[in-house]
Amino acid sequence: MSASVATGRQTAQRRAPIRRRRRSPWAFVRDNIVWVAATLALIYLLLPNVIVVLFSFNKPNGRFNYTWQRFSLDAWKNPCGAPGMCKALGLSLKIGISATIVATILGTLLAFALGRYRFRGRSAVNLLIFLPMATPEVVMGSSLLTLFASRHVGLGFKTILVAHILFCLSYVVVTVKARIAGLDPRLEQAASDLYANEFQTFTRITLPLVAPGIAAGALLAFSLSFDDYIVTNFNASPSSTTFPMFVWGSAQRGTPVQINVIGTAMFVLAVTAVAIGQFVGRRRTR
């Protein structure tokens, strides 16, 4: 080990002056090709977000907010100024929160069953959980619609909620299961060795240690639910318009600046939540 470190250092020293002599931009690109490609990819990923944020301060001419005119805080001062948008937002939040709660509970239970027990039919259950993630949204949405239509179930809040819980569930299971799999079984044995009964072991050791996985699963579920258009569109009625449906509609009729305000606010909130989560997580494990 020490020998290879030493040679590494020697080569670095030997190479350094040569590098300095011909430091053309191309040499830099060649030496850092991975970083150049990664930076370009990050710009590609973030550019639309920047546009969304930027255009929340736009004052467009006409109905469409597609070209930059001039800076304005109008939309921020009056976020519910677009007719119907805040109602759609409210519905999305309501569905998002309800779907997250149900999917997180059901998914966590499933994850514990799969992560903790070996039983016959386990791989079949694993497949059942994997399949919804491998199903295109149109197929999932349309199949639910045929079920609801043939059973004469009226479309609306309930049908949207059922669909959202369905597609969030698998993601929660996968996230929580990964956390459970990473859990050292000896920690629970140690707890039971230290006079904690099954219930105490679960609440004081297992649950706190799996909690970050459950939180991540819940966050993922909420963002999936809040953002879904395709499945929702199959199972919604005209009176139950979610935020993505409102945005879709406005793309045809004219985009109010307020949708960018909401997009920006959600973005800032979520990034803050993730940052806090990371910070807390790091402090907890350190």
Add this chain to the structure above:
Amino acid sequence: MSSLVKTFGPFTAVDDLSLTIPQGSFFALLGPSGCGKTTTLRMVAGLEEPTSGTIHIGSSELTGTKPYQRPVNTVFQSYALFPHMTVWDNVAFGLKRRSQANVKKQVDDVLELTELTTLAKRKPAQLSGGQQQRVALARAIVNKPAVLLLDEPLGALDLKLRRQMQMELKRIQTEVGLTFVHVTHDQEEAMTMADTIAVMNAGRIEQMGPPAELYEQPRTTFAANFLGQSNLIRATVKERVGDSVVAALPTGTLRVAVSRVPEGVNEILVGIRPEKIKLHDEPVTAVDGPVGENTITGGRVIDASFIGVSTQYLVKTQWGQEVMVFEQNQGIANLNAVGDLVTMSFSADHAFALDAGQDVSAGIEFDPEAL
């Protein structure tokens, strides 16, 4: 513990094992990887259920009770410290579960005993290996269990730290006076720390006793080879003379104390520790050799390695067996060279005899640390 059996499918990990551990002792369960010692420990802790057999502590039976109902605590091999709790909370965990009074005082006392007071607010991930080991120990002994189980607790530490922790464990055991059951594959560790050692092999106890007794008087080839090194020389019992048994070698004879010869066996293995053998340059014969000593003449040194404290020789006997000899470095220029013709001698009191019907090489090179 009596007639304990544990099977995993067709594999029998612990086979009809019975042993009694005296209260207040430092007991070591010594054996190679996979001999069933950890399984035994886990059955005592309640983490495994015995397939059959019973476990008692004092007069109460533990078999079938849950781990948290047993007055037994374990120091896990990987420590299994709760990563989301501070050192203090880890140590207090067991006391709080039993709703003990005076948690704070007891925890603080144990932290002081284990020299962890300044680290009480830290999380396990912020500690070094040795510190984590001490937390695991503190977390267990704070409960004053009837039996403290240590599952290779020093396995993850480097050699220097391990030696240091061995001393510390021994000190703490003496101070708190609990019964320690220590599982290890390191014979040196077992010998330095334990009052009583049980040598385990293939799910059975080969031999149990104080370290010195085990070393001087092993009763099986496994114990002889696993605890230190032994030369085992095949011989046939010829006659009994006074307190000794005379056994015939291919050339010459050897004497072994009667008490150290298994009864009713004709074919034996005479065992002698390498450091008990002395080398003589002159070709002494059995008759005019040192009085009361066994001698083996006509050996030839085929290898000699000087390692400072001692010199290790490999001597080939007339019948072709290689015998290991360790000579203390006592500052005398008594070194033999390869090719020298030598006579080996050793006191009859130092020799032991084993039933020759066993595997001569059992227990050799099982110790992964020695490789």
Add this chain to the structure above:
Amino acid sequence: MAALAEPVAGRSKGARPSRRGRPSWLPPLFLMIPGAIWLGVFFVVPLVFLVSQSIQSGSVADGYKVTWHFANYTYAFQHFWHQFVRSLVYALLATIFSLLIGYPLAYAIALKAGRFKSILLVIVIAPFFTSFLLRTLAWQTILAGDGLVVRFFRSTHLIAVTNWLHLTNGDQLLSSPLAVVSGLTYNFLPFMVLPLFASLERLDPRLLEASGDLYARPIVAFRHVTLPLSLPGIVAGTLLTFIPAAGDFINAQLLGNTNTTMIGSVINSQFLTVLDYSGAAALSVALMATIVVLVALYVRKAGTEELV
């Protein structure tokens, strides 16, 4: 210890030894019942209904009957096979581009970012938190009219190349296959990066050092060490990109034109606008079946079973 401790650990991780004769399948059964019922009733049953719908005849107004009307399939294919094939091709292109863009990014985050690793990961996930639709609409702004991107394509004559490849037409980028594919690539890129990151992060950097030590040039080390070891990530990432991309229609609708319509859009409008439930169901079943077959072939070829 290894030989013995392992079966012990393996056991205790799995079914706990059943105490007091309580069967060990009972607790997992209770844990699974609610979730499994949900998946059964709202995922498996609807798929059965969908298949059944696809062979029925009738209309929304008069009701449907199962008549084993397989003509729904031939009808659907005759009319929409263009959109069908186009969807698969666009999804494939988007998957390839995602892999090409996502691999260096995942590699940099996993193996080169050091302490910036978690910040960069947040940046990759961050776009998720602004509405998918809003971000796709933002691409309209980015690619529109006389924007920077369009001017760059024009000044470098890249637009001539893309025109020649039928990816664009005229001197516009918006409302073109190129815009749709780049939108798809963009939208599903995080699904590519995250599994790649997960498998690259597990890679032991000492392996690369070892191969360097054994005289492998970086590019050789990449081909023979990094790439094979990140294969599970590549398989997972490409599936997570390809499957949703094949069924997506938001990008095609918002960034494309009438000649870029994808099958998702057709299913959506056949169901919700044309109200031809059976024809739409047939298309839906066909899409699902095609994807299952393609995925099965692909997974078999890639030789990984570590997906679930």
